[in-house]
Amino acid sequence: MNTPPSPPGVERTGGPSVRIGALVPLTRPGWTEAGRHLLAGLELAVREVNDAGGTAGRPLELVVRDTAADPRKAAAAVDELAGSGVAALVGEYHSVVARAAASRADALGLPFLCSSAVIDALTEQPTEWVARLAPAQSHGWQIYADFLLGAGHSRIAVAAAPSVYWSSGTRILRDCLAPRGGTVIELDMRALSPTAVCDQVAAHRATALLLLVGHPEPAVSVVRSVRRDPRLAGIMIGAPAGQPEFAEWADSLGEDGAAIPFLRYLPERLGPLGARVGAALAERLAEAPSFVAFEGYDSVVVLAEMLRSHGADRACTAESWRRIAVEGTRGEIRFSRTPGISVRQWAWPPVQVVDRDPAEPGRFRVLHAG
Structure with missing residues (x-):
């Protein structure tokens, strides 16, 4: 077009x-x-x-x-x-x-x-x-890892789809968290249903579940399953790739889509x-x-x-x-020129970790800035 x-x-x-x-x-x-x-x-x-x-x-x-x-x-x-x-x-x-x-x-x-x-x-x-x-992903996702640790999360489950992008994100999180005592538990979304994801998160005693998957599916179904599982009442769901930024997320999930921290690039x-x-x-x-x-x-x-x-x-x-x-x-x-980056890079745009306010899902809260 x-x-x-x-x-x-x-x-x-x-x-x-x-x-x-x-x-x-x-x-x-x-x-x-x-x-x-x-x-x-x-x-x-x-x-x-x-x-x-x-x-x-x-x-x-x-x-x-x-x-x-x-x-x-x-x-x-x-x-x-x-x-x-x-x-x-x-x-x-x-x-x-x-x-x-x-x-x-x-x-x-x-x-x-x-x-x-x-x-x-x-x-x-x-x-x-x-x-x-x-x-670069390594910059933004390191800021997200800092946020996770600062919020008290050291056992992190990642529901990951097969992709170079998602694999890279998992590796960045592991490299950032492991030296500081954090653990990343990878859940292969090729083999797990949303209900099975909940079972795995509970079995591993993770305190946070990150959605490294596509939107709307399976992300929406996983969120709904976690929100309705009483074993996971205190777990934090995260979406570092930014799925909750868009109105479609709020339209699909309503209140269930709030309080899910993600990365966005605004001051x-x-x-x-x-x-x-x-x-x-x-x-x-x-x-x-x-x-x-x-x-x-x-x-x-x-x-x-x-x-x-x-x-x-x-x-x-x-x-x-x-x-x-x-x-x-x-x-x-x-x-x-930025070390490890093969292209000319703006180093760096502003980076925030934000979520949708549970009291008003149309409003964003800034939780952390890097």
């Missing part, structure tokens, strides 16, 4: 548009609500850039491709977009999909600013073609730019914007500034990651 070829503001600009390819999960099995928020942020920023005169007098045009959480579909979209002459790529939410897109963009010499995916190894080798806004208070953009996103989405919407907006702001400063040449764009400094909705964005 494509956004309209003449976005608002184009009448104030001259010359052909600068095309940016956008990778977004818009259909199942992709997390479509995350995709909708990501696209809303991308589109709002494109509109505002064009209203302000575009990039060096040329309008931006967003060329959107649905990845549907499929790495092969994403790689094919990168090939197609590269061949069509886009100046750069932006977007993607799912880590495994973003990794496939990043590897292909690196091979083709196409700049890619990854908006939301967090897996550390976006590419196998260090590259100048790829940069990332979202914090405790937004500055003037963030507040203005947040209001515009809320109007566009007809609901409160998630951190993913802000990531989409910031991604276009970064690329627009790079295109203004260095033109639409792909090599110049990739070379300029290290020189860019842009005020985003959540602080100043700069990219650097």
